[in-house]
Amino acid sequence: MDEALIEQKDERGVVTLTMNRPANFNALSEEMLGALQAALDRVAADESVRVVVLAGNGKAFCPGHNLKEMIASPSLAYYQQLFAQCSKVMLTILKLPVPVIARVHGIATAAGCQLVAQCDLAVASTEAKFAVSGVNFGLFCSTPSVPLLRNIAPKQAMEMLVTGDFISAEEARERGLVNHVATPDQLDAEVGKLVDSILQKPRAAIAMGKELFYRQRETGIEAAYQLANQTMAVNMMDACAQEGVTAFAEKRKPSWKP
Secondary structure (H helix, E strand, C coil): CCCCEEEEECCCCEEEEEECCHHHCCCECHHHHHHHHHHHHHHHHCCCCCEEEEEECCCCCECCECHHHHHCCCCHHHHHHHHHHHHHHHHHHHHCCCCEEEEECCEEECHHHHHHHHCCEEEEECCCEEECHHHHHCCCCHHHHHHHHCCCCHHHHHHHHHHCCCEEHHHHHHHCCCCEEECHHHHHHHHHHHHHHHHCCCHHHHHHHHHHHHHHHCCCHHHHHHHHHHHHHHHHHCHHHHHHHHHHHCCCCCCCCC
16 A cells, blocks of 8 residues: 555544555654644544554654655754644644554654654554664754653653663563553554453543643642542543443443443
8 A cells, every 4th residue: 555654443443543654664754744643633533533553564663753854955944844743743642532552563763752652552562672862863852852751750761862772662661651562473462452441431531531631740739630620520520420430339330332
């Protein structure tokens, strides 16, 4: 298939977005960023979507920006536009009302590592490797540092940023960059476990919870509690919570609408 991004949706509402430029390891070219943005915008507008899985074809997940493309247009205006385009994709992932799971194999470097960090959840192959390696080319990974610092401890993030060194999938799990690690033959099954668990929960509750999760992280604790209090109250008024609490009281399994 010639598409930069292969978009598939199953009957459960699971959307799989597969970056499909294996020849350049699925680099975040302008074409790829445009395809991702368009697909994420469609997801945002589709209330039947429950989960998004982000994957890559070929030998790698994503190596970051296309350096050949970048060096071909050496102007401040171009670079500002390119990084703004990338940041818009990252923020769209954050603002989606459904969880986004990164399915990582091979390398995830620079903006590719940023993509993993920005996803809500991540499952990696034991053969995956992670780095924010721009510093090796004289370019500090400033934009990747934003979600990276919100995933792992500051000194660990700084070490990755100033050295550009790779860490293994297991190190990424230990540091909090990914949730689970699986052998290559079990990677899809491990992703499937997360998907199945999410599908058993009401979409409305997850949407409210995700929005609050990120908002409260960026504010002080008193304001965070105020936001959380309001979200919990609104969530409790929703039919999914009413059914869940009633089912618990009646000692039965809740019956949630899709």
